Amino acid sequence: MKDPALFEQTRQHLLAVCYRMLGSLAEAEDAVQETWLRYDRTDTTDVANIPGWLTTVAGRVCLDMLRSRTSRREDALDDTARERRGEDHDPAAEAELAESVGLAMMVVLDALAPAERLAFVLHDMFAVPFDDIAPIVDRNPAATRQLASRARRRVQGAPLQPAPEAARKREVVDAFLTAAREGQFERLLEILDPDVVCRGDALASLRGGPDTIGRRAVAERFNGTAQAARSLLVDGEFHAVVAPYGRMLLVLRFTVVDGLVTEIEAVMDPESLARMEFAAGTA
Template identity: 55%
Template sequence: MDEQELLAARFEEHRPRLRAVAYRMLGSAAESDDAVQGTWLRLVRTDVGDVANLRRWLTTVVARVSLDMLRSRETRRDDPWESRLPAPAVGHDVGVGPDERAELTDSVGLALLVVLDTLSPAERLAFVLHDMFAVPFDEIAPIVELTPAATRQLASQARRRVQGTVPDPGTDMARRREVVDVFLAASRGGDFEALLALLDPDVVLHVDPAATLSGVAGAVGAAAVAGTFAGRASAARPALIDGLPGAVWAPGGGPRVVIGFTVEAGRIVAIGLVADADHLDRMDLRIRDV
């Protein structure tokens, strides 16, 4: 085995962890594979003899690559909404089977992905690396260009937001269903004022990369989100998404786009449009009668 083959073998040992970090940073199986590939390209250009801890080095690099991708994504979020709904995006490493891809999504529900996407890129990185992968703050700090103390505060801010907005299974499901149903009815009817009444003033619309490729844009604030949905959801059907009230666009019976809602105190605080094929495949989707 030559040096290149040995390096590739060592990299493959760390690939599952790298993909898991990237997926929680990016929320897309296709983009996480791109980030892992970018990490490999950086590795082959590096003198590994200078790398004391390969696992730590690779984690840092995939985090930096993912952070750059997140920041680049932020610059594209003012794209206009287009009338056509997105088709699923398919993209993953050759030879990666469904069981491996399942590891990316089984512990990352739609609600958490929606909440993570409301964080700033730096907040998301600090929270993901520290709270999900136990990376020390002194190793995270250089990535976000802050002191360890400031990085700790960044993660703390993110943690409070995540803990405050991920739905509690014990909340009133009937009320949440009602909110979603009224929202869909108001959207179909183009009732802007009714939509405003249902939305938190700081509501965030998250659009995953697969949907973004089709020109669908994210939005922040009740007026912007209400304007996005007014008259738009005529083809969406109410559904249970991993047991939570939401909606799905499924022409021909197959889901193409899922709309997830995070509801707090009777108001919608976050909405997520998901078109990523790998993620859709792992969801428990059940069309329901209103």
């Protein structure tokens, strides 16, 4: 029987690793629990570095969980709701973890293949040697290094510094989202062009309804909503995204002319979302 105190000393570290791998506090806690179970039933007498061993075990658990995910991207909202109803769910802890990673980074990590994500997270974020990561992903150290390198290029590949006009656009998008969340109807009217149009792709229209035209109609549609939306650099411009736990569900593409929103396009199609570039470090 293992001493639980030794495991508890590494629990927060393991939780941080698993959260970056899985993007969900509930799933990360499940992974940490599974790591404990594997630790408890394994003879670690000859293991010199228990924290390092636990980290690699947690990585293997997370990799298995990532590979076994079968839910479609558009079902993640339902997963989010279920997690929020969980008796043990801690919104404050979730928010703290999310803040420590950043929305943009979680979005980019979610787009990586499971093995790439593991190699990048363990090596670049937690300094685990490639020799220790290689057995987890069934590759040699050189191939594992290439996995991390490909992931690194994707994380760093999006433009990190927006153009000045993009920064000005962000002010408008942020003002719109703030007014929407806080139910500031008159403020929404001030931000919207008189002939503003809100439209969506086929999936967004199916879920959100038909096109909305005109300042007052669009303001009524968004007033008191957008609680989960945040501005993010998408394809070099600031738009609004809904990405619980880093899982991209919706992009609201804003067209801004002379400081007023003239069009809002809702994009939910998974293939369209997969083609977009999200800049890490801009959340």
